[in-house]
Amino acid sequence: MLKPPFILAIAGGGSTYTPGIVKSLMVRLEDFPLAEIRLYDIDSSRQDTIAPVVEKVIRDHSQTITFTTTSDPETAFRGAHFVFAQMRVGQYKMREQDEKIPLRHGVPGQETCGPGGLAYGLRTILPMVELIDLVEHYADSNAWIVNYSNPAAIVAEGVRRLRPQARVLNICDMPVAAMRNMGAILGVDRHKLEVDYFGLNHFGWFTRVMVDGEDRLPELRRHIAKFGLLTEDAAQTDPQHSDPSWVKTWRNIQPIMEHFPEYLPNPYLQYYLMPNDIVAHQRPDYTRANEVMDGREKKLFAAAEEYKRTGILPDAFHVGVHGAFIVDVACSLAFDLRQRHLVIVENKGAIANLPYDAMVEVPAYITANGPEPVRMGAVPLFHQTLLMQQLASEQLLVEATIEGSYEKALQAFTLNRTVPSMQHAKAILDEMIAANAAYWPELKKAWQDGEAVK
Ligand code: NAD
Ligand code: G6P
Ligand code: MN
Numbered sequence: 001m002l003k004p005p006f007i008l009a010i011a012g013g014g015s016t017y018t019p020g021i022v023k024s025l026m027v028r029l030e031d032f033p034l035a036e037i038r039l040y041d042i043d044s045s046r047q048d049t050i051a052p053v054v055e056k057v058i059r060d061h062s063q064t065i066t067f068t069t070t071s072d073p074e075t076a077f078r079g080a081h082f083v084f085a086q087m088r089v090g091q092y093k094m095r096e097q098d099e100k101i102p103l104r105h106g107v108p109g110q111e112t113c114g115p116g117g118l119a120y121g122l123r124t125i126l127p128m129v130e131l132i133d134l135v136e137h138y139a140d141s142n143a144w145i146v147n148y149s150n151p152a153a154i155v156a157e158g159v160r161r162l163r164p165q166a167r168v169l170n171i172c173d174m175p176v177a178a179m180r181n182m183g184a185i186l187g188v189d190r191h192k193l194e195v196d197y198f199g200l201n202h203f204g205w206f207t208r209v210m211v212d213g214e215d216r217l218p219e220l221r222r223h224i225a226k227f228g229l230l231t232e233d234a235a236q237t238d239p240q241h242s243d244p245s246w247v248k249t250w251r252n253i254q255p256i257m258e259h260f261p262e263y264l265p266n267p268y269l270q271y272y273l274m275p276n277d278i279v280a281h282q283r284p285d286y287t288r289a290n291e292v293m294d295g296r297e298k299k300l301f302a303a304a305e306e307y308k309r310t311g312i313l314p315d316a317f318h319v320g321v322h323g324a325f326i327v328d329v330a331c332s333l334a335f336d337l338r339q340r341h342l343v344i345v346e347n348k349g350a351i352a353n354l355p356y357d358a359m360v361e362v363p364a365y366i367t368a369n370g371p372e373p374v375r376m377g378a379v380p381l382f383h384q385t386l387l388m389q390q391l392a393s394e395q396l397l398v399e400a401t402i403e404g405s406y407e408k409a410l411q412a413f414t415l416n417r418t419v420p421s422m423q424h425a426k427a428i429l430d431e432m433i434a435a436n437a438a439y440w441p442e443l444k445k446a447w448q449d450g451e452a453v454k
Contacts, residue, residue: 001368002081002142002334005035009080009139011131012087012149013039013054013069014046016296017322021084022054024323026061031331036066040076043091047071053304056313077138082330085131085147089123090439092289092297097435099287105428107418108278109287112151112202113271114418115428118397121154122409123439125162125401128155132166144333146171146326153201156344156359157398169371170344171329172201172361173322174266177241180321181250182209182264184231185223186216190321194340198351198376198383201344201361203272203390205263205383207376221261228254229267238320243295245288248281263383272386272417332366340364345371351387352378358391389415406443 008025010018018039025034037058041047051069058065070076077083088095098116099109110116128149135145145168149155156170175197176190183190188211196208209217223229228251241250252270259273271278307313325341332339340363347358350373354360364371379387393415400408413425433443446453 005033006081007036008082009038009076011040011085013041015086016300019053019317021323022057023317024319024327028327034065038076039069044071073134077135080139083135083145085149087149089127092293096289101431103284105424108271108275110271117151119432121151121397125158129162132163154394173325175342176321176325181229181231184233199361202268204266204361207263224257275418336368338365343371345373351376353384404441404444406445409443
């Protein structure tokens, strides 16, 4: 087992989430003792802007933790015990493209769902593998990478194919954020909920919400019929997920459950089950990327600026579910706590009627040797079919990346439920190839004018 105090590296150190995650770490130092925090980013200027804020958050809680910022992999990972990954390959300017290109074709523009998610996947798989190789080269041989980098479903599948032995655990904060809201509705702390859930990342359903042995889903259905999964306290407890576009997203749980009341859907299913409605409410010239740049990013940069000028750090960084969850997972990995968390794992029969090797999102016991998925049984035909189609789209995208195949990329786009036709798929893909020239592997055509290319 890994021995505390730990050396932790954060890859994507310049992320808007870094101060919140570090604050989470600081309030949990007794559970997760730290000797060092190292920020690693390929954009040193972005990271250097944020670093003083992060250092202040650390120093408010500890004088002994060593703090380093670097763009050098050896300095970042030498002897590290944990790496938290949160890279955004291409940064917000490429997120904007992921969202705006599909919208120009009447298809939802989203960071991780639909063509946007596929495009982001094509950018991220290979850099993620590079990161894994660097960590394996320099870090402690038992080090764990806990990965938030999106699109997590596709990243997880890419890593499974290319680095099957890697000690990487892919996680998402969306189910926990939903559980936070469920807890608020039910008047219980989210840690008291024990849920059953099946699906892929950003594509799944809660089937039971147990509190002290009782399924409280019926009560949640009654709230959702009126308000969706929106709660009154959201603004205080979760500023990110109370932005206008998130409020709409929480509300959209209502129409989805009105049609399919049995299970409680992951909010991201709105993009697949009601794409026309989503497009009708999205502004083609101002998407979530713009909202984040004008909101979360601006606020962080302004706080950094104010701190530099006055020496006073505005109280802008709270411990939300995002930071709390990754620390919970890391504690369970570090100390073999076997806590039950929803994570992304190889299926291995957990969902009986999905492929054995699919990367699924289910509850798992998190041990020092990784996650042990809990069996969710067979899922109904409707859900199984939706899942199989999404899985195929994501797997073809991974194959397109690995093989450099244009045809497989086109199949991935065509199979995605958000895309109405092969013509839409091709038009979006071709625009995205041009926009991603600096990031995507080359996609070669195996067929040209009806002839196989030699
Ligand atoms: P951000 O752009 O503020 O931060 C990402 C940082 O990653 C940037 O500083 C960028 O320079 C850096 N980066 C890019 N490529 C890199 C590489 N190859 N190596 C090291 N660093 C690299 O983005 P953000 O909004 O703070 O989000 C960070 C990441 O976390 C994104 O991938 C986002 O999608 C993800 N995220 C995931 C979840 C989840 O549920 N899994 C939740 C929230 C955020
Ligand atoms: C949720 C999801 C993440 C996603 C984030 C986007 O937390 O689980 O996977 O990255 O929302 O949030 P943003 O505020 O950047 O739109
Ligand atoms: Mn997520």
